[in-house]
Amino acid sequence: MIDLHCDTISVLEKLGNGVNLKKNNFHVDIEKLKMNGSIAQFFALFVKLDEYDNPWNHFENLYDRFKKEIEENKNEIIHVKSFEEMKNNKKISAFLTVEEGGIIGNDLNRLNQLYELGIRLITLTWNFKNSIGHPNLKGFYDKGLTDFGKNVIEIMNDKGIIVDVSHLSDKGFYDVIEISKKPFIASHSNAREIANNPRNLTDDMLKILGNKGGITGLNFCPPFININEISSIEYMIKHINHIVNHAGIESMAIGTDFDGISGNLEIADISKMYLLKDRLVKEGYSEEKIDKIWYKNAERVIKEIL
Ligand SMILES: [Zn+2]
Numbered sequence: 001m002i003d004l005h006c007d008t009i010s011v012l013e014k015l016g017n018g019v020n021l022k023k024n025n026f027h028v029d030i031e032k033l034k035m036n037g038s039i040a041q042f043f044a045l046f047v048k049l050d051e052y053d054n055p056w057n058h059f060e061n062l063y064d065r066f067k068k069e070i071e072e073n074k075n076e077i078i079h080v081k082s083f084e085e086m087k088n089n090k091k092i093s094a095f096l097t098v099e100e101g102g103i104i105g106n107d108l109n110r111l112n113q114l115y116e117l118g119i120r121l122i123t124l125t126w127n128f129k130n131s132i133g134h135p136n137l138k139g140f141y142d143k144g145l146t147d148f149g150k151n152v153i154e155i156m157n158d159k160g161i162i163v164d165v166s167h168l169s170d171k172g173f174y175d176v177i178e179i180s181k182k183p184f185i186a187s188h189s190n191a192r193e194i195a196n197n198p199r200n201l202t203d204d205m206l207k208i209l210g211n212k213g214g215i216t217g218l219n220f221c222p223p224f225i226n227i228n229e230i231s232s233i234e235y236m237i238k239h240i241n242h243i244v245n246h247a248g249i250e251s252m253a254i255g256t257d258f259d260g261i262s263g264n265l266e267i268a269d270i271s272k273m274y275l276l277k278d279r280l281v282k283e284g285y286s287e288e289k290i291d292k293i294w295y296k297n298a299e300r301v302i303k304e305i306l
Contacts (some may be wrong), residue, residue, distance in 0.1 A: 001273060002040045002298040003028075004121075004217035004253055005097070005166070005188040007260030010046045013065045021069035021077075027258030030076050032271035033092050039295055040086055040093035040302075041270075042121060042187065046260070047100045049128045055103045056110070063096075063117060070094060081118045083303040095302075097121035097164070097187070102130025106148060111155055120306055121162035123187060124149065124172070134169040136198040144171035145179070153179045162305050165189075166199070166219075166255070173205055182305055183213035188255035190216075190224050191242040194235065199224050203246045210247030213304070215297045217255020218243075222263040230264045233279050240280070240293065250300075252293045 008028040012019055023031050033041055045062040052058045070079050077092040078085075086093040096117075101124040104110035114122070124145075125135045132149035134140035145153070153176060156163050163184040165173050176184055186209065192200035201209065201216060209216060218239060222229040225236060243252050258270055267275055280290050 001036055001038050001254060002042075002295040002302075003038065003258070003270065004042045004185065004215075004255035004298060005044055005099075005219070005260075006041060006256060006258040006270075007044055007046050007099075008258070009043050009062055009066050009069070011259045012069065013062050020072065022073055027256070027269040030073055030092065032269055034076070035271040036273050038092055038270070040080070040095060040298075042095045042097050042255075044097045044099040044123065044260075045119075046126070047098070047103050049100060049102050049126070049130065055100070056105075059098065059103045066094075066096060079118055081120055082306045083299070086299075086302065095120055097123065097162075099123040099167075100126045100128075100130070101132045101149075101152065102126075102128065104131065104152075106131050108151070108155065111152060111159075111161075115159050115161060119161065121164050121185075121187065122156065123164040123166055124152075124176075125167050125169075127167060133172040133175070135167050136169045136172075140169045141198070142171050143169055144175040150175070150179050154181075157182045160306055162301065166217075170198075170202075170205075173201075177208055177212065180212075183215075183301055184209075185214050185253075185301060186216040186255075188217050188219040188221075188257045190219050190239045191246070194238050194242050195224055195226055197224050197227070206243055206246040206251070210251040213250075213301075215251050215253040215301055216243060216247065217253045217298075219255055219257045219261075220265060220267060221257050221261040222265070230266075231261075232266045233276055236267075236276055237279060237283055241283075249289055249292055250297055253298045254293065
């Protein structure tokens with residue numbers, strides 16, 4: 001399986017040195033990834049812009065923590081930056097991402113720095129307006145990318161950094177369609193028709209995402225699965241069926257948001273993913289289709305962009 005989004009590094013950084021990536025009580029650790037048979041895990045470095053006078057400094061702290069965890073577990077996990085690097089090792093591949101493009105401020109040089117540090121996906125916004133664009137919150141739905149943000153997309157396309165529209169405003173989504181020359185993804189977003197939340201994608205967005213060769217990762221966050229805030233497998237299947245119907249089977253992927261979510265989770269951590277897989281089998285999904293959802297669609301995008 002390839003999971004396009006988790007917040008585990010932020011949790012580790014917050015709790016200090018008493019916890020680690022090898023084995024912990026959170027949703028994702030190396031033991032659970034091995035139990036799940038994970039090929040690759042995308043680790044987000046999440047910076048809450050309003051919490052830090054200097055967001056870039058906090059990004060660097062998270063980055064250092066990620067590198068420390070990888071170094072301490074180098075027999076089992078490796079920081080990869082390309083499709084080939086992922087394919088040519090037998091360990092768990094860790095892709096590094098930034099959730100909050102605003103950490104670069106108005107400095108394009110920082111985008112180059114992120115690339116040099118091995119960041120291969122940027123979630124353009126989180127829940128704040130930033131130098132790149134606007135989040136999908138009340139008051140911002142119809143406000144899209146800034147001119148600087150349009151520039152950022154072009155450079156990300158040129159360098160080979162995946163553009164992630166999860167959290168981005170509806171208008172921003174349509175701006176990305178206009179500008180991006182490469183497929184883009186929603187790393188952790190569901191279907192708005194099934195759970196009416198602005199973090200999810202409308203049917204029109206799903207259709208466009210599919211036409212552009214993009215993917216969306218199924219997010220387990222309870223309010224994005226079901227407005228009753230229960231993250232049930234039954235509703236995960238509803239989202240998958242709906243996304244497959246509107247975007248196509250080629251666009252369905254996994255983006256758990258583990259360690260960034262809490263509440264009523266039927267799939268309690270990444271080692272329990274087989275519960276969803278078993279249910280997909282019962283729903284009549286063929287092995288070929290499940291493989292696409294589980295890793296092949298993500299792999300295709302990684303190959304094309306990285
Ligand atoms: Zn998020």
